[in-house]
Amino acid sequence: xxxxxxxxxxxxxxxxxxxxxxxxxxxxxxxxxxxxxxxxxxxxxxxxxxxxxxxxxxxxxxxxxxxxxxxxxxxxxxxxxxxxxxxxxxxxxxxxxxxxxxxxxxxxxxxxxxxxxxxxxxxxxxxxxxxxxxxxxxxxxxxxxxxxxxxxxxxxxxxxxxxxxxxxxxxxxxxxxxxxxxxxxxxxxxxxxxxxxxxxxxxxxxxxxxxxxxxxxxxxxxxxxxxxxxxxxxxxxxxxxxxxxxxxxxxxxxxxxxxxxxxxxxxxxxxxxxxxxxxxxxxxxxxxxxxxxxxxxxxxxxxxxxxxxxxxxxxxxxxxxxxxxxxxxxxxxxxxxxxxxxxxxxxxxxxxxxxxxxxxxxxxxxxxxxxxxxxxxxxxxxxxxxxxxxxxxxxxxxxxxxxxxxxxxxxxxxxxxxxxxxxxxxxxxxxxxxxxxxxxxxxxxxxxxxxxxxxxxxxxxxxxxxxxxxxxxxxxxxxxxx
Ligand SMILES: [Zn+2]
Numbered sequence: 001x002x003x004x005x006x007x008x009x010x011x012x013x014x015x016x017x018x019x020x021x022x023x024x025x026x027x028x029x030x031x032x033x034x035x036x037x038x039x040x041x042x043x044x045x046x047x048x049x050x051x052x053x054x055x056x057x058x059x060x061x062x063x064x065x066x067x068x069x070x071x072x073x074x075x076x077x078x079x080x081x082x083x084x085x086x087x088x089x090x091x092x093x094x095x096x097x098x099x100x101x102x103x104x105x106x107x108x109x110x111x112x113x114x115x116x117x118x119x120x121x122x123x124x125x126x127x128x129x130x131x132x133x134x135x136x137x138x139x140x141x142x143x144x145x146x147x148x149x150x151x152x153x154x155x156x157x158x159x160x161x162x163x164x165x166x167x168x169x170x171x172x173x174x175x176x177x178x179x180x181x182x183x184x185x186x187x188x189x190x191x192x193x194x195x196x197x198x199x200x201x202x203x204x205x206x207x208x209x210x211x212x213x214x215x216x217x218x219x220x221x222x223x224x225x226x227x228x229x230x231x232x233x234x235x236x237x238x239x240x241x242x243x244x245x246x247x248x249x250x251x252x253x254x255x256x257x258x259x260x261x262x263x264x265x266x267x268x269x270x271x272x273x274x275x276x277x278x279x280x281x282x283x284x285x286x287x288x289x290x291x292x293x294x295x296x297x298x299x300x301x302x303x304x305x306x307x308x309x310x311x312x313x314x315x316x317x318x319x320x321x322x323x324x325x326x327x328x329x330x331x332x333x334x335x336x337x338x339x340x341x342x343x344x345x346x347x348x349x350x351x352x353x354x355x356x357x358x359x360x361x362x363x364x365x366x367x368x369x370x371x372x373x374x375x376x377x378x379x380x381x382x383x384x385x386x387x388x389x390x391x392x393x394x395x396x397x398x399x400x401x402x403x404x405x406x407x408x409x410x411x412x413x414x415x416x417x418x419x420x421x422x423x424x425x426x427x428x429x430x431x432x433x434x435x436x437x438x439x440x441x442x443x444x445x446x447x448x449x450x451x452x453x454x455x456x457x458x459x460x461x462x463x464x465x466x467x468x469x470x471x472x473x474x475x476x477x478x479x480x481x482x
Contacts, residue, residue: 036083037081037082037083038062038063038064038069038079038081038082038083039062039063039064039082039083039084039085039436039439040060040061040062040063040078040079040082040083040084040085041060041061041062041063041085041087041092041403041405042060042078042084042085042086042087042088043058043060043086043087043088043089044058044059044060044087044088044089044090044091044092044405045057045058045059045090045091045092045419046059046060046061046071046092046395047091047092047093047094047375047395047419047420047423048071048094048394048395048396049093049094049375049376049379049380049393049394049395050394050395050396053372054071055419056071056072056073056074057074058073058074059071059072059073059074059092060072060076060078060087061092061395061401061403062079062082063401063403063436063439064439065439066213066400066401066438066439066440067397067398067399067400067401067439068395068396068397068398068399068400068401068403069397070397071395071396071397085405085434085441087405087434089407089408089409090405090406090407090408090433090434091405091406091407091408091419091422091423092395092403092404092405093153093379093395093403093404093405093406093423094379094380094392094393094394094395094402094403094404095153095154095155095156095177095379095392095402095403095404095435095436095437096152096153096154096155096156096348096349096378096379096382096404097154097155097156097157097334097335097378097379097381097382097383097386097388097392097393098149098154098156098157098158098335098336098337098346098348098382099158099283099285099304099306099334099335099336099382099385099386100158100160100247100283100285100286100306100308100334100336100337100338101145101157101158101159101160101336101337101338101339101340101346102159102160102161102338102339102340102341103141103142103145103146103149103157103159103161103167103170103339103340103346104133104137104138104140104141104142104145104161104162104167105125105141105161105339105340105341105342106141106142106144106145106148106340106341106346106460107137107140107141107144107460107463107464107467108125108128108129108339108340108341108467109340109341109344110341110344111124111125111128111341111467111471112124112125112341113314113344116315116316117252117253117315117316117317118253118255120315120342123478124471124474125341127474128467128470128471128474129162129190130188130190131470131474132190132463132466132467132470133162133163133190133191134163134190135163135165135166136166137463138161138162138163138166138167138170139163139166139167139169139170140170140456140459140460140463141460141463142159142161142166142167142170142171143170143173143174143451143456144456144457144459144460145157145340145346146170146171146174146176146451147174147448147451147453147456148340148345148346148347149176149346150174150176150435150437150442150443150448150450151429151430151432151435151443151446151448152346152347152348152349152428152429152430152432153348153349153404153406153429153432153435154176154346154348155176155177155392155402155403155404155435155436155437156176156177156178156179156382156383156386156388156392156402157171157176157177157178157179157346158178158179158180158218158245158247158283158306158336158386159171159178159179159180159218160183160220160222160247160249160285161180161183162183162189162190162191163190163191164180164181164182164183164205165205167180168180168181168205168209168212168215171214171215172212172214172215173450173451174442174448174450174451175214175437175438175440175442175450176214176437176442177214177215177216177392177400177402177437177438178214178215178216179216179217179218179245179247179386179388180215180216180217180218181202181205181206181209181217181218181219181220181244181245182198182199182201182202182205182206182219182220183198183219183220183221183222183235183247184198184199184219184220184221184222184227184231184232184234184235185221185222185226185227186222186226186227186228186231187226195227195231195234195235196231199231199234199235199238202219202238203238203242205217206219206238206242206244207242210242213438214437214438216244216245216386216388217242217244217245218239218244218245218246218247219235219236219238219239219242219244219245219246219247220235220246220247220248221235221236221246221247221248222248222249223248223249223250223252223256224248224250224256224259224260224263224264224268224271224272225253225255225256225259225260228263229263229264229271229275230275232248232272232275232277233275233276233277236248236272236275236276236277236282237276239281239282240276240279243281244281245281245282245283245386245387246277246279246281246282246283247282247283247285248272248277248282248283248284248285249284249285249286250268250269250272250284250285250286250287251268251269251284251286251287251288251289251290251294252285252286252287252288252289252312252317253288253289253317254289254317254318256268256289257289267291267294268289268294269284269290269291269293269294269297269298270294270297272284273297273301278297278298278301278302278303279301279302279303280301280302280303280387281302281303281386281387282301282302282303282304283303283304283305283306283334283385283386284298284303284304284305284306285305285306285308285336285338286305286306286307286308286311286312286317286321287305287306287307287321287326288312288317288319288320288321288322289319290321290322290326292325295322295325295326295329295331296329298326298329298331299326299329299330299331303331304331304332304333304334304381304384304385304386304387305321305326305331305332305333305334305385306333306334306335306336306385307321307323307333307334307335307336307355307377308335308336308337308338308343308351309321309335309351309354309355309358310337310338310343310350310351310354311336311337311338311339311342311343313354313358314342314343314344315342319362320358320359320362323355323359323369323377324359324363324368324369327373327377332381332384332385332389333377333381333385334377334378334381334382334383334384334385334386335348335351335352335355335374335377335378335381335382336351336382337351347428347429348378348429349423349424349427349428349429349431350428350429351378352374352375352377352378352423352424353424353425355369355374355377356369356370356371356374356424356425370420371418371420371421371423371424371425372420374420374424375420375423375424379393379394380393380394381393400438400439401436401437401438401439402436402437402438403435403436404432404434404435404436405432405433405434405435406423406427406431406432406433407431407433408422408427408431410431412426413426413427413431430446432446433445433446
């Protein structure tokens with residue numbers, strides 16, 4: 001661990017904050033209301049993830065409303081008239097950013113494991129989704145995942161799923177930041193009979209959530225192997241018109257490239273570039289099978305990629321995404337868990353550990369993707385991939401107050417020599433004690449404050465009974481002689 005490596009940043013925070021020495025009061029504050037007194041998270045080791053990689057022992061983060069007002073080092077005078085959250089002994093990190101997933105699929109977790117991607121999707125997931133996925137399913141599945149993500153330190157997740165209004169409603173209820181919105185796929189989906197209908201309805205969502213404090217509008221297309229290029233192009237254009245994030249699975253499986261060559265006369269990345277789908281705010285999920293030319297194309301476009309190492313490994317993708325090459329080329333690379341049915345958890349600490357080790361393993365080089373690089377991927381990298389790096393991803397004045405406290409005072413994390421090493425290789429989501437999203441405390445003492453967790457689990461068990469019935473019926477019908 002090092003001391004502060006750059007000058008203290010103390011931005012103007014309004015006249016209410018006279019800077020005159022240490023503050024008093026130590027009770028944990030109530031969730032912040034907009035008009036509440038500023039909150040000082042004081043005494044922890046602040047891992048800022050700013051450009052310089054500042055780590056401030058005994059530092060403080062001043063939160064005013066929904067934003068970070070100042071970062072203070074150990075010796076800086078503390079403002080008066082604030083509520084104080086004692087972070088002594090804890091690590092204070094930016095909220096983690098999960099750049100790719102399908103949150104509602106928590107209700108399908110463990111349903112069909114240990115199968116190849118196309119078998120898993122086409123014989124298990126798609127038939128069950130066609131029958132079961134409805135607004136309530138999506139709401140409760142997303143809410144359940146939001147609890148899991150918040151409790152393990154994720155404050156922003158990017159989602160691709162059906163019934164986006166219900167995804168957004170769950171995220172807003174849980175008070176987690178979500179990149180979500182309408183999507184298209186080239187066959188009848190649970191929410192729309194055709195991609196054209198989905199696109200026609202999409203502006204309603206994009207307009208309703210244009211300025212929402214937590215929901216960042218997005219348009220997604222499932223993939224080129226399920227969705228014709230002209231439909232993908234229309235979705236990308238709509239996203240661009242609304243300055244929304246555009247998400248698509250790309251180059252996840254070895255068959256995609258040949259399929260795209262046959263259908264479009266071009267590879268996956270080339271085809272996406274040809275219709276203007278690559279730009280800042282476009283996220284290519286997986287991006288495993290990329291040529292050097294593809295990486296150069298993505299880098300020059302400003303698009304980002306979502307690296308999902310555990311999903312790729314679990315689905316037997318036999319090579320690793322070229323993450324080190326993409327980073328070297330300047331591509332924003334974030335980390336994603338993918339859906340809970342293909343991982344099978346949403347803990348980004350596990351994802352960081354897997355990412356760091358996977359690339360060392362396949363390259364035979366332990367210096368590839370060092371811990372700090374991987375932690376940056378899970379924070380600023382994800383923010384950049386989503387085009388949200390001016391709002392989230394680091395602890396800096398002016399950014400949204402998405403902040404996580406983690407307690408390293410347990411046997412598995414003691415002693416602590418190197419912060420990033422512990423964060424990537426040794427910590428896990430259960431070390432998280434406190435989470436703020438948009439300035440509000442949503443997890444305290446490891447307990448989520450915004451959601452009735454028992455009720456969410458009760459609902460999930462109810463959906464689980466329906467899923468079992470459908471799976472048995474689908475299995476029985478697939479065995480009937482045709
Ligand atoms: Zn996915």
